[in-house]
Amino acid sequence: MNDATPIVVANHKANLNWQDLEKWLQSLTEVGNFKGTIVVCPSSAFLKAAAQKIKDLNLSVKLGSQDISKFEQGAYTGELAASQIADICSYSIIGHSERRSNFSETEDDLTKKVENAKAAGIEPIFCVQSETDEIPQEVTIVTYEPIFAIGTGNPETSDKAAQVAEEIKGQGEYQVLYGGSVGGENVKSYIGTGKIDGVLVATNSLDPVKFLEVIQALS
Numbered sequence: 001m002n003d004a005t006p007i008v009v010a011n012h013k014a015n016l017n018w019q020d021l022e023k024w025l026q027s028l029t030e031v032g033n034f035k036g037t038i039v040v041c042p043s044s045a046f047l048k049a050a051a052q053k054i055k056d057l058n059l060s061v062k063l064g065s066q067d068i069s070k071f072e073q074g075a076y077t078g079e080l081a082a083s084q085i086a087d088i089c090s091y092s093i094i095g096h097s098e099r100r101s102n103f104s105e106t107e108d109d110l111t112k113k114v115e116n117a118k119a120a121g122i123e124p125i126f127c128v129q130s131e132t133d134e135i136p137q138e139v140t141i142v143t144y145e146p147i148f149a150i151g152t153g154n155p156e157t158s159d160k161a162a163q164v165a166e167e168i169k170g171q172g173e174y175q176v177l178y179g180g181s182v183g184g185e186n187v188k189s190y191i192g193t194g195k196i197d198g199v200l201v202a203t204n205s206l207d208p209v210k211f212l213e214v215i216q217a218l219s
């Protein structure tokens with residue numbers, strides 16, 4: 001997949017209820033002339049309804065899941081198989097640091113998740129904490145998200161993020177995003193380096209006004 005850059009991913013994590021998300025999507029009708037790609041990753045509870053809403057509002061917004069199962073369909077209680085969401089999701093975040101730490105996801109698990117996503121036609125957005133983290137084969141979009149910068153208001157410098165992006169790109173044909181305390185006030189500094197193809201925004205994606213500030217800074 002070669003979607004237009006910059007790619008801006010909104011990761012809502014386990015936040016917002018359906019009423020909030022409906023309003024959030026409604027507010028994206030004000031996106032204007034943004035030339036990149038917007039990906040929204042809401043709670044999996046709302047994927048189907050969000051897909052319908054995006055269609056109804058005719059939004060230029062792609063849908064992604066925040067995770068995907070390492071298993072395909074079968075007796076795996078609580079899991080979300082790639083093939084169950086392939087008709088509505090274009091992307092899947094895989095290997096977010098919160099999944100790795102809170103759910104003990106291993107490199108092996110992440111490789112299986114990537115394989116399942118790709119087999120279902122879903123593009124993985126693969127998260128790493130440094131340029132030395134393993135990246136499974138078939139991944140084309142990598143997000144550099146240093147843990148100290150996530151949800152702290154203490155972002156990585158754009159110089160360092162660009163350096164890491166360059167090192168990751170030295171390992172293969174990757175589009176590299178940066179995630180960690182990104183907002184409307186600093187997003188341009190990352191994209192402006194010319195090495196970073198997009199951003200993953202969590203905290204500042206929850207309030208649609210703040211998220212639109214990120215988009216507007218790049219428009």
Ligand code: PGA
Pocket residue numbers: 011145149150151152153179180181182200201202203204
């Ligand atoms: P944040 O999270 O935008 O809240 O810092 C980023 C991330 O989860 O990668």
